[in-house]
Amino acid sequence: MFNLLVTTPRFREEKAVEELLDLLSGIYVAKDIEIKLTNISGLITCYIKEDPFKIVEKFKEILRESPWTFRYILRVIPIEIVLETKPDVLEKEILALVDDRISADQTYKILIEKRHSNLRSSDIIKQIASKICFKVNLTRPDWMILIEILGPVSGISLLKEYQIFSSVLEKRNINKDGIEKDL
Incomplete structure (x- = not known):
């Protein structure tokens, strides 16, 4: 923990x-x-x-x-949140954070820092982003969805840069x- x-x-x-x-x-x-x-x-x-x-x-x-x-x-x-590194588990928790905090007029980006994992960052991003209806802004987002993958466990945060x-x-x-x- x-x-x-x-x-x-x-x-x-x-x-x-x-x-x-x-x-x-x-x-x-x-x-x-x-x-x-x-x-x-x-x-x-x-x-x-x-x-x-x-x-x-x-x-x-x-x-x-x-x-x-x-x-x-x-x-x-x-x-x-610290959780198991499984795409479906990550998706569920991230969507809950997003629903609580991001409003319709705000933008976001997903950032993955991956260590000791064979998961593809692009696959995780596609899976999560496909469920989020807000605008993406990769240069100056209002919010950053941060996924820190440390092998079998991951830490996630929804934060400002x-x-x-x-x-x-x-x-x-x-x-x-x-x-x-x-x-």
């Missing part, structure tokens, strides 16, 4: 786990945090008894105040905005 997916450079997983634990322990009680290395290089899962979207926002705040706090964590992705934390992009934005000149 996880509600955050954390990426790091390959072979830096242990350092990223320490960094993640330090960051989360500064905000939450350590016993409420469960961090696991995966068998996928550069990928860590985390479960915390908190809204994962709030964690992403908190990490953005921390980075703005102290950019070099993030040395090993590259991205933090909030995950809403800014709801994914990227330490590299956040640092670049700070520098561009002139908030912090000496990065």
